Amino acid sequence: MLRRMGRDGAPPPNAFSYNVVIAGMWRAGRGGDAVEVFDEMTERAVLPNHITYNTMIDGHIKGGDLEAGFRLRDQMVCHGLKPNAITYNVLLSGLCRAGRMGETSALLDEMASQKMVPDGFTYSILFDGLSRNGDSKAMLSLFGKYLKNGVTIGDYTCSILLNGLCKDGKVSIAEEVLQSLVNAGLVPTRVIYNTLINGYCQTGELEGAFSTFGQMKSRHIKPDHITYNALINGLCKAERITNAQDLLMEMQDNGVNPTVETFNTLIDAYGRTGQLEKCFIVLSEMQENGLKPNVVSYGSIVNAFCKNGKIPEAVAILDDMFHKDVLPNAQVYNAIIDAYVEHGPNDQAFILVEKMKSNGISPSIVTYNLLIKGLCNQSQISEAEEIINSLSNHRLIPDAVSYNTLISACCYRGNIDKALDLQQRMHKYGIKSTVRTYHQLISGLGGAGRLNEMEYLYQKMMQNNVVPSNAIHNIMVEAYSKYGNEIKAEDLRKEMLQKRNNHDDT
Template sequence: MSRLLCRRHLSSSVFASASAACLSELASLLAAGRFHRSVDFAKSLLLSSHPPAANVPDLYHALAAAAAAADCHGDPAPHSFLCDAASALVVASARLRQPDGALRLLSLLASAGDGAVRAPLPSLSSCNLLLESLLSLDRHADARAAFGVLVAAGVRPDTFAWNKAIQASVAAGDLDEAVGMLQRMGRDEGAPPPDAFSYNVVIAGLWRAGKGSDALKMFDEMAERGVAPNRITYNTMIDGHVKGGDLEAGFRLRDQMLHEGPKPNVITYNILLSGLCRAGRMDETRALLDEMASHRLVPDGFTYSILFDGLTRNGDSWTMLSLFGEYLKKGIMIGSYTCSIFLNGLCKEGKVAKAEQVLEMLVHTGLTPTRVIYNTLINGYCQIRDLQGAFSIFEQMRSRHIRSDHITYNALINGLCKAEMVTKAEDLVMEMENSGVDLSVETFNTLIDTYGLMGGLANLRNVSLFYLICKRRV
């Protein structure tokens, strides 16, 4: 079989990189029903060809010819073999995140044959994987087109496939199409009924598009069609209400979850806490935290990030420190995002030294500081005009090989200019240039304002620096 395959197909440039023995092995694996091994083998063949996408249909025809050649009567390859071959190639392409060849093969097979004689299509499960791959690559138009090919070919996509097509429509901004598909599910002939996922995708899309009233209609429709909302549905609705400024509607849905299920989770409470903090209702957050505890729900890092941010807005560093102590007692590992919010709150109240102490303590517990964290401290020290502290943090950044950015330099330059240490500020400007950090408009404005206050451009240390600033400004 391998000699025939080599003579009939490997003479083309398409499979010059693939050996006859490899193709023969793949055909044998398919014939033996070893599908998963076939997928792995197909992936290696596609990776060895250039470009992989163009070779999927050719490889399929080569496999079909190999199966026919192996048959002692020369009959065409069996239907099951062709279906498995197409499915394996589609799955391999999807897993390689190179779906173009699989799309071509699907279109070719869907249009091949006439009347009762039709080329076997890839399995629905393999096509579902292709749809999922296309969505992960943000190829929404291709996902919708592939779904259309399946329907036009007489395939009856399952709920998973319909949901992927709906997802593609929502992601593409075609909410009317998504809603229309949702309405057709369970009503058109051959269309499966929708599930909670179907509605969740559409409801979330409607909220994002500012169509809250339509989202409410979809939510009410779920009950009419016997589709039970799940926790994601409720959280999406609560989030939509809260972001829309209707906190009370969010809390009513929380009450509905408590009485009818599914029960609220940490995400539910985080959404409500975020709403309370944005509304400045910090005094109500403690009751909500106590409610979480009564349901044996442990706040996560995001919970505390929300609270730290709210307390920062209120200028309540005392409560923030108390909450941080509670955080540590519970053994919750603090992440860099939460840490930056907490430290920013302390710095805004001028408690920069305390913020640095907290950071040192967290570093000892395993936290890796980020540029954002260091920039927060540098800016905090500059705001209280403690340049020694600011440059100490700057040196810590260097010792940890964390690259400074324009935010780092701008904070230091601004601090130096306020202290009338213009020469050192100019040195930092030159250092920015030498380090490959672009000057921003803020850098330019800070220096020019300082020169103006000090008697004009005569204070420039050298002409080259002025030229550099002007070049960056333009």
């Protein structure tokens, strides 16, 4: 229709017509077509306006092509259009999502040179970007500039700022920020209070969480299921399950319907504390409330039975999941496979993996790592290595856990050369050695009296910025002492003491 406009007496298309079509194409995921229509504007002598450019920039950035967004900004300027606040906000959002926070300063300086003041939405974007990077210090610095510039902060921007601080564990600071904004006239919302409550619960500061809960109610803001779920989760993590059950009753008395997550939290808590019968009581209560248990509900119960050595019961629950029309996932199978590896019989773990496949569930790298662990426990090193070599057939790649398990088994049985060879293979496939890798190898080399190789590996660990544990230092001191090098043993003791003193001073 757009291309028929301007022909056969029809009025020619204008920028508005093109803007509607271009926006629709981006929304429909047809970015390539949007670009073609945009190019057609030039061919038909229709000048793109701010809306056109901003729509195109936004589309490219959301599609993952940040550089195309900046090229369009430059093209916009060449055609005599100055970027506006929306242009800058879209570009800033793209930089923040890409984690390129260092480049935001140049854009902000450019805005300032155009005598353009960042608005509340600009700060929301920046707070969100810094939050993704876990940079609470920069968030607080930006907040200071925010206040200095006299920008009025709204509840949306406030909630993003508080969420970032809470995610970084700075919940008490978040509450201070909120109080300063309330003093300046901000009216807190349910979302803001829920953010603080969840932050306190995540850090285990239940007193702060319930204090905020009280403030919320004193302002006549009704708690919702998000509020109660956060508090119930906090209580369960602290193993105050009776209090959590009481809060569930309060939740229902106040007309707030529990969710599947509410009951799953309680099931998990009872499972972790070994109260297996109560898991089923909560499961029944959940169904009485008209909620269908999901894979997380049953997965928590399966895991609880496995941790308590009740593998046949866990398998029975797994089978029952199919009758209840709940498809188990890899995590549920892994819990039982792990139990077989720990308690035996190990061959049942392999049988369950085959059953897992026949039910259409693809084993994960965790699944295969558990099988590797089981084989290594039984000294079947070559069979465990075969699994690592066959992972590519399952479109999986080994990870540090795969190799560390095998390296540990080789070192335990005195085959240090094989363990060192496995480490080289790790590096060949781009897998970095971890503290555990170095721990096992240094322990093996030290026990065998191969002190020069032990020292070389220790130096490589330091060069790769892997911080040695106290256990590694103790292994090396013991090896030096055992093989008659007391000078080096004493030097390392002094180094350990110095580092401990420096840590205490910090």
